[in-house]
Amino acid sequence: KAGVTQTPRYLIKTRGQQVTLSCSPISGHRSVSWYQQTPGQGLQFLFEYFSETQRNKGNFPGRFSGRQFSNSRSEMNVSTLELGDSALYLCASSESRGRSYEQYFGPGTRLTVT
Amino acid sequence: QKEVEQNSGPLSVPEGAIASLNCTYSDRVSQSFFWYRQYSGKSPELIMSIYSNGDKEDGRFTAQLNKASQYVSLLIRDSQPSDSATYLCAVSSLKTSYDKVIFGPGTSLSVIP
Numbered sequence: 001k002a003g004v005t006q007t008p009r010y011l012i013k014t015r016g017q018q019v020t021l022s023c024s025p026i027s028g029h030r031s032v033s034w035y036q037q038t039p040g041q042g043l044q045f046l047f048e049y050f051s052e053t054q055r056n057k058g059n060f061p062g063r064f065s066g067r068q069f070s071n072s073r074s075e076m077n078v079s080t081l082e083l084g085d086s087a088l089y090l091c092a093s094s095e096s097r098g099r100s101y102e103q104y105f106g107p108g109t110r111l112t113v114t
Numbered sequence: 115q116k117e118v119e120q121n122s123g124p125l126s127v128p129e130g131a132i133a134s135l136n137c138t139y140s141d142r143v144s145q146s147f148f149w150y151r152q153y154s155g156k157s158p159e160l161i162m163s164i165y166s167n168g169d170k171e172d173g174r175f176t177a178q179l180n181k182a183s184q185y186v187s188l189l190i191r192d193s194q195p196s197d198s199a200t201y202l203c204a205v206s207s208l209k210t211s212y213d214k215v216i217f218g219p220g221t222s223l224s225v226i227p
Contacts, residue, residue, distance in 0.1 A: 035217075042218075045217075090157055090158070102148065103148075
């Protein structure tokens with residue numbers, strides 16, 4: 001099976017702009033989670049989508065939003081970018097079945113806000 | 115108290131030695147436990163998952179779980195320089211109606227040739 005893919009891999013934006021990141025999960029996986037990773041804060045959970053519904057949300061401001069499509073592909077959007085949004089954004093997919101919550105990560109999108 | 119804690123690194127071990135990585139968690143109803151390896155500049159890669167008390171072995175890796183002590187560890191036998199990476203412990207806890215995965219801050223491992 002193909003792994004999790006994320007596009008774009010690298011992005012440079014200016015403060016105040018908005019950005020949309022895309023994630024395609026492993027075939028058959030219905031859960032997609034998004035994380036922000038920075039050197040100082042580690043891996044922080046943004047939100048999770050399952051069957052087009054957001055079912056978990058982390059402690060991030062409303063500028064961070066996401067959605068999931070019927071084919072399980074997901075997008076996250078960040079509006080009014082701030083310098084502190086510079087980070088590696090990771091998408092992870094999971095079958096989310098039973099007790100298992102094994103997540104498989106994509107390569108990430110490196111966002112730099114200038 | 116943080117939900118998932120890991121021993122602070124960096125941890126340095128000589129090649130061929132056993133590397134021991136530790137993780138404690140605060141939520142007693144946690145059900146699933148995972149170890150991820152993350153190389154510098156790369157995304158986390160799932161290497162082990164464990165759900166029941168005891169040991170689980172996979173090649174050179176052994177995960178150990180003790181739910182009574184709320185403790186999970188990862189042992190890497192015959193450590194190789196290619197094992198040098200950050201190891202993330204993740205715990206799945208039932209929150210509301212759905213599982214929620216919490217990641218620890220990670221432990222940096224350096225295997226010295």
